[in-house]
Amino acid sequence: MIRFEHVTKRYADGTTAVDDLSFEVAEGELITLVGPSGCGKTTTMKMVNRLIEPTGGRILVDGEDIAAADPVELRRRIGYVIQQVGLFPHKTVLDNTATVPHLLGHPRKKARARAAELLDLVGLDPSVYGDRYPDQLSGGQRQRVGVARALAADPPVLLMDEPFGAVDPVVREHLQNEFLRLQSTLHKTVLFVTHDIEEAVRLGDRIAVYGAGRIEQLDTPATVLGAPATPYTAEFVGADRGLKRLSVTPVEAADLEEPPVVRVDDPAGRAADRLAAAGAPWAVVLGADGSPYGWVPATALTGTGEEPAPQDATVRTHARRMDAWLPLGAPLRQALSTMLQHDAGWIAVRDGDRHLGVLTPARLHSALRRATTADASGTSRGEIALDTVPGAGAPL
The missing domain is CATH 3.40.50.300 (P-loop containing nucleotide triphosphate hydrolases)
Known part of the structure; x- marks a missing residue:
């Protein structure tokens, strides 16, 4: 033009x-x-x-x-x-x-x-x-x-x-x-x-x-x-x-962690079994429509926390609200800003109406490093493997 x-x-x-x-x-x-x-x-x-x-x-x-x-x-x-x-x-x-x-x-x-x-x-x-x-x-x-x-x-x-x-x-x-x-x-x-x-x-x-x-x-x-x-x-x-x-670096599916997912109306016992089978200390909680609702610790579901879990309780009873989420492809800057705004150790990521996983600060850092290394080496971001300090990739 x-x-x-x-x-x-x-x-x-x-x-x-x-x-x-x-x-x-x-x-x-x-x-x-x-x-x-x-x-x-x-x-x-x-x-x-x-x-x-x-x-x-x-x-x-x-x-x-x-x-x-x-x-x-x-x-x-x-x-x-x-x-x-x-x-x-x-x-x-x-x-x-x-x-x-x-x-x-x-x-x-x-x-x-x-x-x-x-x-x-x-x-x-x-x-x-x-x-x-x-x-x-x-x-x-x-x-x-x-x-x-x-x-x-x-x-x-x-x-x-x-x-x-x-x-x-x-x-x-x-x-x-x-x-x-x-x-x-x-x-x-x-x-x-x-x-x-x-x-x-x-x-x-x-x-x-x-x-x-x-x-x-x-x-x-x-x-x-x-x-x-x-x-x-x-x-x-x-x-x-x-x-x-x-x-200018988008959130990609490969950047995400995939902790267990439960729904707000799931029985607490069934959700606890799912976390136990996965060996996970917490799960992402989705609303009935699949939108991010928050998270729930395994101890709350099993009754080993501060209060016993009622037999007929649902996940909603013990879920902790957190509205931090982003669409897939959002820039990492927006992801970091959202984490800071909500004082969150992770944010949910969606592709349209579908929940994909969560982005943690460690995964955000890795995504940025891979993108920078990919540009410097002329390769695709997905081909970059990073050496990390032991323990640096643990979820917050």
Whole structure:
């Protein structure tokens, strides 16, 4: 969809902002451009809509050399979102969002209807926010309007220049989540500029790590973090890149332990027999519908705990609630956060409605080590065998 062919930008004073840049962005792909200030990432993005003209090479969008396109018409076909949002203060939210469709000649009624659809899509009810003005919105809400306006003409390409950089960390994470949700539905081709490596890792299908005017490495977030191609990339992503990998390493079925499973309405005696046969000190408890309910220790079921178990008791009588669970494929970062939130030694993992097993801190650590080793060695995660310190893999 976007192709750079030996693109260079050199200014009259001899400064080279971008030097012989060649790479492609596939249709529907989101590439994050990340690097320190002055490295050329914003210049790269602005050359796509000709806000900056290259001094050498070619840029093609959907096979068309943009040098032959009218700059104004080109910009109307490319969505553009910036950190300062740039909303018109004298226009309502609805009219701001309808700006580009109106400029493209769409009837006012049609443009406003499209604007209302987009506001709803980004989580702003048009009946509530449509008639407000930008100064009546929070920073996060203005950013949402900026995204909606960029999408209003349904452009195939979206350029985003630090769009969430001006809001606080909590709002920023929420906006990132919303944008990932939108992208999973709309599949736009996106160049996303950021100076934040964690944001780049979280959002990008691939990451372009910039040095001075050039790309040091362009690869998936997992590979950039697990196998930096150059010393510069390794230094830029940081010594804690193993922790950053938590955001891009999914929970897999092979990471899970499988303790015995009982249901809340099972007779306590029968559940106790099952644990005894398995030699297990506890079991995962599922609700009647198969959803995670909690856990139960064997001592409670057998009556060897603090109180004897009634003869007619069910597992529910002695089960201990714990709502910590995740879907298969969730990132390890979410798994760790859930463990900490619930102060839990394990969390249940499900595939749809089916309980698969539990993830413990030890298994989470092993999953991260296998993923990092796999990227460094160029093999699959499932082929990696780890040497562990004796006792380190015991469940908590």
